[in-house]
Amino acid sequence: xxxKWLGHSSFYIETQGKKILTxxxxxxIGYPKKFPPVDTITVSHEHSDHNFIKxxxxxxxxxxxxxxxxxxxxxxxxxxxxxxNEKGLKRxxxxxxxxxxxxxxxLHLGDLGTLLSKDQLESIGKVNILMIPVGGxxxxxxxxxxxxxxxxxxxxxxxxxxKTEYLKFDIDPVDPFLKGKHYTEVDHLDxxxxxxxxxxxxxxxxxxx
Numbered sequence: 001x002x003x004k005w006l007g008h009s010s011f012y013i014e015t016q017g018k019k020i021l022t023x024x025x026x027x028x029i030g031y032p033k034k035f036p037p038v039d040t041i042t043v044s045h046e047h048s049d050h051n052f053i054k055x056x057x058x059x060x061x062x063x064x065x066x067x068x069x070x071x072x073x074x075x076x077x078x079x080x081x082x083x084x085n086e087k088g089l090k091r092x093x094x095x096x097x098x099x100x101x102x103x104x105x106x107l108h109l110g111d112l113g114t115l116l117s118k119d120q121l122e123s124i125g126k127v128n129i130l131m132i133p134v135g136g137x138x139x140x141x142x143x144x145x146x147x148x149x150x151x152x153x154x155x156x157x158x159x160x161x162x163k164t165e166y167l168k169f170d171i172d173p174v175d176p177f178l179k180g181k182h183y184t185e186v187d188h189l190d191x192x193x194x195x196x197x198x199x200x201x202x203x204x205x206x207x208x209x
Contacts, residue, residue: 001101003188004188004189009111010024010035011108015074022097023042023110025050036057063076073101077099081109081116081120098127109132121151132160134176142172159204164207
């Protein structure tokens with residue numbers, strides 16, 4: 001399985017010959033990247049920095065909401081969550097997506113705004129690769145992100161939704177989350193079930209594509 005970070009909450013995933021894109025964003029947020037053609041797009045919620053599917057040149061499927069669906073051998077499960085710590089009253093609701101393929105499970109947390117409940121954790125189950133927002137303001141911050149990592153206990157943590165030189169949003173950079181932690185920075189993640197680390201490992205993906 002190949003994973004690249006395209007900026008913000010958008011990842012490009014290649015698995016079983018299929019191409020998946022998470023949360024495509026409107027270019028007005030600042031990133032210069034163009035999205036590639038894909039097979040399936042997941043949209044965590046209907047904000048323009050997460051649902052810009054018209055910016056994707058071609059696709060076959062768009063997955064939204066609390067669903068369970070298998071597309072081309074890849075399992076998608078949508079799990080409801082809040083964009084804030086007031087049950088969605090401030091910023092609405094989101095969908096976390098669990099993607100399973102090649103014996104690996106990915107969880108994309110979207111714009112999660114609170115810690116996870118017992119019911120959510122039970123619905124999520126085992127996670128190998130966690131894509132987690134760490135920038136605060138509109139999502140969980142670095143302290144809450146650390147707690148969510150403890151709740152889920154994944155093999156790999158991929159930070160997302162943080163301030164970069166491109167992003168116009170005023171949110172925290174990734175540095176506070178990384179401070180005091182061991183992490184590896186790579187261009188992309190090429191992973192199999194057999195090469196998963198045993199202990200939780202933070203991997204910082206460079207801007208790809």
